[in-house]
Amino acid sequence: MVDAVDPVVVESAAVLARHLRQGRDRRLAVLEWFAEAGMGVRPGAVPVPEPAIGTVRQALVWVLERSVSQRLVALARSAAGAGEEGQDALYAAAGRVLGAYRGAAHPALVRAALEAGEDVPVDAERDFRSMVHLVAAVGLGVQEVGTDALAEAFAAFGMFGLTVEDWAQMLGAAERGEGPPVDWGQLQQHAxxxxxxxxxxxxxxxxxxxxxxxxxxxxxxxxxxxxxxxxxxxxxxxxxxxxxxxxxxxxxxxxxxxxxxxxxxxxxxxxxxxxxxxxxxxxxxxxxxDPAVFRVPGDETGVVGFGEAWAGAVRDLPVPGRDGGAGVGPGERSAKRS
Known part of the structure; x- marks a missing residue:
């Protein structure tokens, strides 16, 4: 008599094998498995079983302990008692990490440029180097960093449409007791x-x-x-x-x-x-x-028509620097290639 193998065990082994390549740490494969298990299931497909949550937690901790974010937090906390040299080292290290990041241009601007046959714009305004002040506040404390510097850091996110001046006014009011208090302990905890x-x-x-x-x-x-x-x-x-x-x-x-x-x-x-x-x-x-995200008004072909419309829009893109940016149809492209 042959014992039947639980289908969940078989599927779990298959999922892990799919993500576990030679030489790769098993914990990275577990995280990919956990991510896949959270995705929607296609019609007719077999649902992906969940990995053991304890194993997922261990994998998360292992990855995060080695992350740049966690190393910056550790450096920030070590700088608290390291004097001016430690603070300088913290700002230099955090600046190298954050200074390399630039936000992409807004999608509406990118679309307009593509449709006009122009070069895609680069967002030169959003500079995330000021976010180093948030990292410093974790280790050195908010009082040491100052609300003006933190206002620059929060404004770098660009959220809620608030400027540096807006943030400075709100943080200053909180500091003077003229506005809602800020629980800076949350910053320490969430870091x-x-x-x-x-x-x-x-x-x-x-x-x-x-x-x-x-x-x-x-x-x-x-x-x-x-x-x-x-x-x-x-x-x-x-x-x-x-x-x-x-x-x-x-x-x-x-x-x-x-x-x-x-x-x-x-x-x-x-x-x-x-x-x-x-x-x-x-x-x-x-x-x-309104769940009809992929349904073009007036097109009864649904997702198929949506995909064809997207492919057509990409195919007929104007070419920057050629024909004054005017669109070039598929037939014209073929003729020019020959």
Whole structure:
């Protein structure tokens, strides 16, 4: 008599093997498995079983302990008692990491440039080097860094449409007791990604994955609008809601459309925050009002017609610097190649 093998065991082994390549650490494969298990299931496909949440937690801690973010936090805390030299080293190290990051141009500007046959603009205004002040505040303390510097750091995110002056006014009012108090202890607590994972419950980690995958989808739709994704009323409504909330710059900073396992770990911790959970729920409510994201008005072919419209828009792109930026049809391209 042959004992039957539990199908879940078989599928779990298959999923792990799919992500576990030779020479790769098993914990990275576990995170990819956890991410895949949170994705929607295609019709007729076998659902991906969940990995053991304890194993997921161990993998998250292992990855985060080796992350740049965690190393910066450790450096910031060590600088607290290291005098001026330690502070200089902290600012130099954090500046190297953050100075290399630049926000991409807004998708609406990218789309307009592509449709006009012009060069895609580069966002030269958003400079994230001032965010080094947030890192410094974790180790040196808010009083040492100062509210003016922190106002620059918060404004670098670009969220809510607030300027440096806006943030400085609010933080200054809080410091003088003239406005709502700021709990700077939250900054210290949330900077410790490893600690957050260790404190989070099993259900919280799974919920954070749901929030992250959902926000990544909404962010991806917004970004793809810049790459000529056919616009629909449902998409436009989602973008308006994001714009009304003033959170696209924040999503642009924290989200990744196709994250690596290490990025996935950091994004998961970010999405433990109630702010992102509430944002996800708000956008899901908007999606429920009009779910026809991939249906072009008047086109009864549905998703198929949507895909064809996108392919046609990309195919007929004007070519910068040629024919004055005028569009070139498929037939003309063929003739010019010959």
């Amino acid at each position: 410790d990604f490893v600690g957050q994972v260790q404190r989070a419950g099993d259900e919280e980690l799974v919920r954070a994955r749901t929030v992250m995958i959902g926000l990544r989808g909404f962010y991806g739709l917004y970004v793809l609008h810049g790459l000529l994704l056919p616009d629909t009323p449902a998409q436009a409504a989602l973008r308006r809601r994001i714009d009304d909330l003033g959170v696209f710059p924040l999503l642009d900073h924290v989200m990744a459309v196709n994250p690596s396992p290490r990025q996935f770990a950091e994004l998961l911790v970010v999405c433990l925050e109630p702010f992102y959970d509430n944002l996800y729920e708000t956008l899901m409510e908007q999606l429920a009002e």
